[in-house]
Amino acid sequence: MWTYEKKLQYPVNITKPDARAAKIIITQFGGPDGELAASQRYLSQRYSMPYKQVAGILTDIGTEELAHMEIVSAIVHQLTKDLSLEEIKASGLDTYFVDHTVGLYPQAASGTPFSATVLQSKGDPITDMVEDMAAEQKARTTYDNLLRLTDNPEVRDPLKFLRAREVVHFQRFGEGLRIVQDHLNSRNFYAINPGFDLNKPKCGN
Amino acid sequence: MSDMSRHALMRKLQAQCFVLDDIILYLQTHPSDQTALNYYKKFKNLKNETEKEYIEMYGPLTADNVEVTDRWTWVDTPWPWERQV
Numbered sequence: 001m002w003t004y005e006k007k008l009q010y011p012v013n014i015t016k017p018d019a020r021a022a023k024i025i026i027t028q029f030g031g032p033d034g035e036l037a038a039s040q041r042y043l044s045q046r047y048s049m050p051y052k053q054v055a056g057i058l059t060d061i062g063t064e065e066l067a068h069m070e071i072v073s074a075i076v077h078q079l080t081k082d083l084s085l086e087e088i089k090a091s092g093l094d095t096y097f098v099d100h101t102v103g104l105y106p107q108a109a110s111g112t113p114f115s116a117t118v119l120q121s122k123g124d125p126i127t128d129m130v131e132d133m134a135a136e137q138k139a140r141t142t143y144d145n146l147l148r149l150t151d152n153p154e155v156r157d158p159l160k161f162l163r164a165r166e167v168v169h170f171q172r173f174g175e176g177l178r179i180v181q182d183h184l185n186s187r188n189f190y191a192i193n194p195g196f197d198l199n200k201p202k203c204g205n
Numbered sequence: 206m207s208d209m210s211r212h213a214l215m216r217k218l219q220a221q222c223f224v225l226d227d228i229i230l231y232l233q234t235h236p237s238d239q240t241a242l243n244y245y246k247k248f249k250n251l252k253n254e255t256e257k258e259y260i261e262m263y264g265p266l267t268a269d270n271v272e273v274t275d276r277w278t279w280v281d282t283p284w285p286w287e288r289q290v
Contacts, residue, residue: 074286175234
């Protein structure tokens, strides 16, 4: 289970609304490499992970992604609070406004709603660890792109924190992959799928 | 309530909690690193002190921190996503 803490993992205090920035940053809420997808990917993969240490990494990082989703949501909320209709129309946020006003809805910058098709839970520890390492790099690139497109230091500051966490998580998942491989036959890591084949009678017996 | 001092104490708590988030994640893959374990113990104590001080001065951080009086006060303090005023 989880317990809510009334505190952001990293502070967000944006004093100037900016519809254009909100329109692109929302992609890290509900986009293909966003924090919602990250949390569901790792928290779903835990159950078929036979190695306790790696299930621990998936639980901790999956939980941290929920905190990152809250940070991204706080950024978008503060960027859109108190916007005028003129600013909404001029920025192109009107296509979002018509469906959601300035409520938070998980979607990509393109307007595509959140979809679980952007993530995988394969039930194979090597496959899942490699997916997770790629996911962290994709998110890191997205934050790099957002930083290229954003000038306001109040917005850049939490984005830089989130970018740095992607790098740390990539490192931890790399160690997770190594731990998985250390349990397997180094002459053929793919001889079995330890998420399925362990503790089963051998074929033909 | 001085909001400046509330924000400053929250910043301190966030920094100490983040140290713990990061070191806990590191310890998952380096469970016998004595330097990391000592660092964890040090910051766990510092964070507990700051958290206690924050809750006493500015209110609950989790629902089970709520001091029950004649009414339930959990939503009386600001939500963390609100812009600071």
